[in-house]
Amino acid sequence: xxxxxxxxxxxxxxxxxxxxxRANRMPPGFQATEPEIALRLGMxxxxxxxxxxxxxxxxxxxxxxRHGARVLPxxxxxxxxxxxxxxxxxxxxAAQVAARGPSEADLAPLEAATRDMEAAxxxxxxxxxxxADDRFHLTLLELxxxxxxxxxxxxxxxxxxxxxxxTMRLRAPPHQSTQDHRAIVDHLRAGNVDATRxxxxxxxxxxxxxxxxxxxxxxxxxx
Amino acid sequence: xxxxxxxxxxxxxxxxxxxxxRANRMPPGFQATEPEIALRLGMxxxxxxxxxxxxxxxxxxxxxxRHGARVLPxxxxxxxxxxxxxxxxxxxxAAQVAARGPSEADLAPLEAATRDMEAAxxxxxxxxxxxADDRFHLTLLELxxxxxxxxxxxxxxxxxxxxxxxTMRLRAPPHQSTQDHRAIVDHLRAGNVDATRxxxxxxxxxxxxxxxxxxxxxxxxxx
DNA sequence: GCTCCCATTAATGCATACATTAACGGATAC
DNA sequence: GTATCCGTTAATGTATGCATTAATGGGAGC
Numbered sequence: 180x181x182x183x184x185x186x187x188x189x190x191x192x193x194x195x196x197x198x199x200x201r202a203n204r205m206p207p208g209f210q211a212t213e214p215e216i217a218l219r220l221g222m223x224x225x226x227x228x229x230x231x232x233x234x235x236x237x238x239x240x241x242x243x244x245r246h247g248a249r250v251l252p253x254x255x256x257x258x259x260x261x262x263x264x265x266x267x268x269x270x271x272x273a274a275q276v277a278a279r280g281p282s283e284a285d286l287a288p289l290e291a292a293t294r295d296m297e298a299a300x301x302x303x304x305x306x307x308x309x310x311a312d313d314r315f316h317l318t319l320l321e322l323x324x325x326x327x328x329x330x331x332x333x334x335x336x337x338x339x340x341x342x343x344x345x346t347m348r349l350r351a352p353p354h355q356s357t358q359d360h361r362a363i364v365d366h367l368r369a370g371n372v373d374a375t376r377x378x379x380x381x382x383x384x385x386x387x388x389x390x391x392x393x394x395x396x397x398x399x400x401x402x
Numbered sequence: 403x404x405x406x407x408x409x410x411x412x413x414x415x416x417x418x419x420x421x422x423x424r425a426n427r428m429p430p431g432f433q434a435t436e437p438e439i440a441l442r443l444g445m446x447x448x449x450x451x452x453x454x455x456x457x458x459x460x461x462x463x464x465x466x467x468r469h470g471a472r473v474l475p476x477x478x479x480x481x482x483x484x485x486x487x488x489x490x491x492x493x494x495x496a497a498q499v500a501a502r503g504p505s506e507a508d509l510a511p512l513e514a515a516t517r518d519m520e521a522a523x524x525x526x527x528x529x530x531x532x533x534a535d536d537r538f539h540l541t542l543l544e545l546x547x548x549x550x551x552x553x554x555x556x557x558x559x560x561x562x563x564x565x566x567x568x569t570m571r572l573r574a575p576p577h578q579s580t581q582d583h584r585a586i587v588d589h590l591r592a593g594n595v596d597a598t599r600x601x602x603x604x605x606x607x608x609x610x611x612x613x614x615x616x617x618x619x620x621x622x623x624x625x
Numbered sequence: 626g627c628t629c630c631c632a633t634t635a636a637t638g639c640a641t642a643c644a645t646t647a648a649c650g651g652a653t654a655c
Numbered sequence: 656g657t658a659t660c661c662g663t664t665a666a667t668g669t670a671t672g673c674a675t676t677a678a679t680g681g682g683a684g685c
Binding site for chain 2: 228229232233236237238257260261263264266267268271272275325326327328331335
């Protein structure tokens with residue numbers, strides 16, 4: 180009935196470790212050996228190893244031969260790299276969606292995400308805001324349809340996630356970002372290809388600049 | 403002295419399988435179980451498993467629960483996805499290099515790669531041409547400096563590699579591509595940001611169109 | 626002849642055993 | 656007191672054993 184394959188331990192380990200890292204319960208720089216992690220997760224080393232290999236491929240941990248797995252810190256340079264790539268990819272993807280002339284049904288989830296962002300902002304619920312923000316961006320990518328692109332961007336989001344939540348509370352409420360989303364939806368609906376790309380590009384560049392400013396202001400060389 | 407860590411079996415398995423796939427000795431659609439591969443490589447299942455997990459993350463194989471690993475075919479749709487992303491990423495990266503004002507020392511490897519392409523074309527040595535082409539693109543990315551970007555593009559190249567070598571012999575000699583490279587080097591040297599981006603973009607789009615035309619002409623739904 | 630069921634087979638997922646080898650610490654020489 | 660050497664410890668890389676479970680084939684029932 181449900182096409183869900185029963186969860187393997189390796190998959191479970193992967194998901195749990197990923198969550199621990201995202202939630203900063205395993206903070207950047209945290210190191211643990213395979214036996215330690217295995218003990219912590221209540222399984223043997225084998226599935227833990229497989230999970231770690233995946234997490235390494237996803238850019239979340241580093242496997243150091245004799246010292247176990249280390250949760251990668253996110254430095255300002257890393258964020259620059261990530262946002263550089265996102266700035267090249269996402270505006271182009273959005274422009275392609277605009278060119279295709281999305282239906283109202285296509286746009287509905289984006290509308291919803293934007294409304295949620297506005298609502299979250301009104302309530303000063305930054306976690307909800309971040310969730311809706313993520314949802315907006317991923318929904319737009321899925322609308323564009325390029326699976327590989329979605330995968331790449333998702334991986335980059337995951338890498339940047341911790342820095343984003345950390346800096347989110349050190350800055351003014353993201354009114355501009357929320358307005359950007361509203362503008363992007365409008366341009367998508369109007370099929371305005373160039374405007375979509377331009378606004379999205381500015382949106383990304385502003386986000387990057389703000390984030391990097393905070394990292395440097397607070398001397399958060401690594402996170 | 404040499405910082406090379408001794409090669410592990412898992413690493414060896416990964417490299418060898420990757421080569422087999424690239425060289426079409428393990429053609430698209432090829433399936434083998436873990437014990438079969440382990441036997442073939444003369445090692446136990448454990449390192450083979452680890453290699454397969456990595457290869458799956460790199461988009462080269464698919465792990466089918468009871469049927470082993472399957473070498474992923476490259477369909478026209480896949481190539482479209484890949485070239486879409488490359489078209490968004492590479493021209494932007496090249497433009498950034500142009501903006502930075504590369505030195506002659508920076509440009510030398512690109513010059514060399516371009517010369518090699520021209521020489522290969524004169525000798526009708528398509529393999530050499532393809533090698534120089536790859537080298538050009540990777541060198542340019544390294545010049546740009548974004549490690550993540552280089553990693554992403556490399557993975558996409560690997561995925562597209564088989565389709566490229568296959569179609570290479572079904573088309574006219576790549577004079578235009580070679581000239582494009584020459585033009586790109588010139589624009590980089592002149593620090594001509596917009597021209598670099600534009601030419602590179604056309605370069606990629608033309609390559610994509612040609613490749614997809616061939617795939618459709620020859621009804622190579624999958625490769 | 627066709628379909629369904631069951632037994633057999635074998636691949637996977639995981640646990641565990643083991644050899645290797647790097648890291649650490651203490652002891653000794655100076 | 657310091658530096659060096661060596662023995663101990665422990666983590667990794669790999670092999671292997673084992674339970675589970677899906678796929679396959681043959682036989683029975685219709």
